[in-house]
Amino acid sequence: MTMLSVEGLAVSRGGLPVLEGLDFAVEAGHALVIRGPNGVGKTTLLRTLAGLQPALAGSISIPPESMAYAAHSDGLKSTLSVRENLTFWASVYATHEIEPALERMNLRGLADRAAMSLSAGQKRRLGLARLLVTGRPVWVLDEPTVSLDTASVALFADAVRTHLAGGGTALIATHIDLGLEEARVLDLTPFKAKPPEEGGLKGAFDEAFL
C-alpha cells in the first residue's frame, strides 16, 4: 500500500529553486533514505514535505498532519523535565503512552531531568522519543543520528524498524548507514534545479548556493 507519493515536486530556498522534477512513492512498512551532498536540498525537501514551507510545484499525496517531523531543533521545552516534555507532546497529539517511548530511547534514568541539562545526544534521544508519542504514520527525519553514540544509533534504528513493522513509513536524510533492510535510497543529485541561463536572477541564484 502506497503511503506517500510525490509527483513533479519542486522545492525552493530563499525564493530560488533548489530541487525539481521529484517523483517518488513510499510504501507502508518501508523507509526512504534521502542522500546527496551538503547543500543539495535534503533539509529543504523534508521541510516542504512536512508543510513547513510551500512547494514551488507538484503534489504531495498526504497532508502534514499525517507526518511527524524531527530536525536539529527538536522543539524541546528546556525547563520541563524529560517526562514532562513527553507528556506535553502526548497531550498535543492526543496519545497517552509515554512509558514505552522513555523505555525505547533509554530515557528512564533521565526522566526527571530538565531538558536543558541534557547532553546533545540525550536531547536528540528525547527528540526521537517525541516521534514515538506522536502516533503519526509518516516520520520525516533530518539527520536523526547527529550526536548519537553507537548504542543510541542502534536504539534509534530499532525504533524505526518497529515503526515500519507496524505499517508506518519513514523518510530519513542521513549520511550514515542505518542498516535498515526495509529502506530504499533516493539520491537527490539528479534533481538539482538548473540554474537560470542568464539574466538578473543568475547572481542571486549563485549567492543562494554559497
Ligand SMILES: Nc1ncnc2c1ncn2[C@@H]1O[C@H](COP(=O)(O)OP(=O)(O)OP(=O)(O)O)[C@@H](O)[C@H]1O
Ligand atoms: N536561508 C536561506 N536562504 C537562501 N538559501 C539558503 C538558505 N538556507 C539554505 N540555503 C541554500 O539552499 C540549498 C539547500 O539547502 P539544504 O539545507 O536543504 O541542503 P542539505 O542537502 O540539507 O545540506 P546539508 O547536507 O549540508 O545539511 C543550499 O545550497 C543552501 O546554501
